Amino acid sequence: MFKKILVPLDGSKLAAKVLPQVADLAKTQDAQVTLLTVYPDLKGAVSGELAEKLMAQEVKGCEGYLAQAAKDLNAQGIKVETICTVGMPPQDIIAYAAKNSMDLIAMATHGKGEVAWLLGSVAEKVVTHATVPVLLFRVMGAEPPKTKEEQFLDVLDRGIP
Numbered sequence: 001m002f003k004k005i006l007v008p009l010d011g012s013k014l015a016a017k018v019l020p021q022v023a024d025l026a027k028t029q030d031a032q033v034t035l036l037t038v039y040p041d042l043k044g045a046v047s048g049e050l051a052e053k054l055m056a057q058e059v060k061g062c063e064g065y066l067a068q069a070a071k072d073l074n075a076q077g078i079k080v081e082t083i084c085t086v087g088m089p090p091q092d093i094i095a096y097a098a099k100n101s102m103d104l105i106a107m108a109t110h111g112k113g114e115v116a117w118l119l120g121s122v123a124e125k126v127v128t129h130a131t132v133p134v135l136l137f138r139v140m141g142a143e144p145p146k147t148k149e150e151q152f153l154d155v156l157d158r159g160i161p
Helices: 020-029 048-074 087-097 116-117 122-129 148-158
Strands: 004-010 033-039 080-086 104-109 135-136
Touching: 004 087, 020 033, 020 048, 020 104, 033 048, 033 087, 033 116, 033 148, 048 080, 080 087, 080 104, 087 104, 104 122
Parallel strands: 004 033, 004 104, 033 080, 104 135
Antiparallel strands: none
């Protein structure tokens, strides 16, 4: 049923926790896995030579990260492709899946603390707008949003910058 599985990864350990489950699924479906990392274009935020240097570092880090993940999956007999690209993660994940006739997007759910409650997450945007099925794996325990009082106490604990 799922012969082409797209796995978006952001370089974090949390996102990579989805890989064992994806490996099991790929084996049972005899599926090919595509590991995709979309990183931001820094040219608008940083100028000139510094932007080029930072982008080169980003590409090198992305390629190394995905190569290691692909090596681990290949060792399990899974066909893997890796893609590093510049753009906006939710939009580019959805577009890649549609353009390349992916059967499934499998990704981890994790956010950036309280900010994710306010702004939403990449996973939420992908689930909401993807044209192919999306399988989400919870990779960390769920926490309800903090109350204003708890947020205030957290700031006091960390200290105000």
